[in-house]
Amino acid sequence: MNTMRKYLLWSGVVANLLLVVGFLLWARSIYWLGLPLPLYSQKVANDIRVNYPSVAFVTPILDFFAGFEHKNFLYRPLDPTKWHGAGAHPDYQPPAATNIVTVGNITELKKALREALPGQQIDVLPGRYEFDRTMEIRQSGAENNPIRLTGRNLHQVEFSMKGEGLLILQPYWQIENISFIGDCDIHDRCQHALHIVGRANNVVIQNNVFRDFNSALKVNGNKGHYPDFGLVNNNTFYNTAPRITKGPATPVDIVAVNDWRVSGNFIFDIQKSAGDEVSYAGFIKGNAHRGVFERNLVMCEANLKGGGHTSLGLSFGGGGTGKQYSRDEVSRESSKGVMRNNIIMHCPNDVGIYLNEAHDTLLENNIVYNTVGVDVRYEDSTAVLRNNIISGRVINRAGGSHQLQQNLIQSRSFFTGRDHLKDLFNSADLGDFSYLEPLELTPEPTHAGDGVLTDYCGKLVQAPYIGAFADPQFCAQKLD
Structure with missing residues (x-):
C-alpha cells in the first residue's frame, strides 16, 4: 500500500x-x-x-x-465633423479659378462631368447628390490645366453612392471638398467611391471625406496602362460599422502603380466582420515603386472598439497580389517605399506596420502605439527603421530582414498587454503625444536628400529628431 x-x-x-x-x-x-x-x-x-x-x-x-488584458483605447467619442487635426479640414477652400461651371443637382453634375474640359472647375453647390450607378470619367485634363471637381464647403456637399461611384479613366483630375457616402444595406454593393484606372495618371484626391465603403479609394492598372504619380492628401476615411464582406476592406487600396503619395490623411474605424475579418487602413502593393505614406494618422479602433477583429495599420504589400494584377506580372509587392512621420495607433490585435515582399523600404520617424509592432515578412522584404517610436516588437518573418538605427522600441506587458509607451506621453490614448520628459536619444540623420523634412505637425525641420514630430509639444488636434 x-x-x-x-x-x-x-x-x-x-x-x-x-x-x-x-x-x-x-x-x-x-x-x-x-x-x-x-x-x-x-x-x-x-x-x-x-x-x-x-x-x-x-x-x-x-x-x-x-481576461487579463489591459485596455488601451480612445475613450472619448470622435465626431469627424468637429475634428481638427490630420485629414480633411472644414475651412479648406479650393484655389480660385477662371473657367467655372456651377452645378446644383445630379443631372447638372453628370452633364458637367461628361463635358468637362482641361482647366475647368466644376463647382458643386451644397446638397446631396445621389448616384445610383457608376459614373465613368472619360474626359482628360492637361498637365498645366487639370479638371477640378470641387465642393463649395466640406460636409455640405454629399455624394451618396451605390455600387461603384466615379470610375476615373483619364489623367489630370483633382477632386476636392466632397463627402463620399456609401449608402448600401449590403456592404458588398459599396466597394469604391473612387476607382482610378489605366491611363488616369496625375490624379489628386484632396480634402474629402469617405464613409462606409469597403475600399473607398481603389487604384490599379488596366491593359498595360498604369495611373502613376497620384496624390492622396488631407482626406478623412472611416466606417460607421465593421464591413460585412469577404473581400478586401481597405480604404486606401493602391495596386501596381508608381510614385503615389498618401499624405496627411486621417483613417479610423477600419474593421471587417466577415470572411477572414482582416482589414488594413491602407496599402500600396502589386510591384509598386516609390510609394510614400507620410504624416497620416491611423486609428484602427476609435468609435468602433473591442470587436476582436484583426485590423492592421499601413502596409507595403498588404495581403499580396495575384500575378495577373501585379505590374508586369512581377511577384514583388513594393520597391523603395517610404513610411515617414505617421502616427499609427489603437490597432491592438495586430501590427501597425506590415511589410510583405517589400524591398528596400524606409520606415522613418513614425510613432506606432498600441499595436503589436512591425512585421518584415518574406525574403524579398528588406527595411531600415530609423528614429521611430514603436510599442510591441519588430520581427523578421519567413526570411525578411531589417536594420535598426536609433529607435525607441518598448514591448507591451506580457501578462496584460499594457502599452508602456503611454508613460512617455501626456495622453497617448487620446492622441496627445506631447512628451512628459525629454527623450534621451540622439537621432540618426534623416533620409531626405536636401536634409529638409515636414514633420507630422506640418513643421519644416532640418535637424533629425525621434518620433513623428520635432518639438517637445505635440501639435493641436481636438476630439470635440
Missing part, C-alpha cells in the same frame, strides 16, 4: 512538473512571437471556435487568460 501511495504521489508530482514546464514552454513561445498572453489566447480561442469546433471545450481556459 505504501508503495502504491508513493507511486501515486510521485506520479502527481511529475504530472504537475510536466504541466508547469509545458506552460513555461508555451509562454516562452508566445513571448518570442512578441504577443501579449491575452492577445495570443484570444487569437487561438477564436481560431479554434471557427476552424476546430470539435475541441472548443478548451476555449474557456484561453478566455481566462484573455
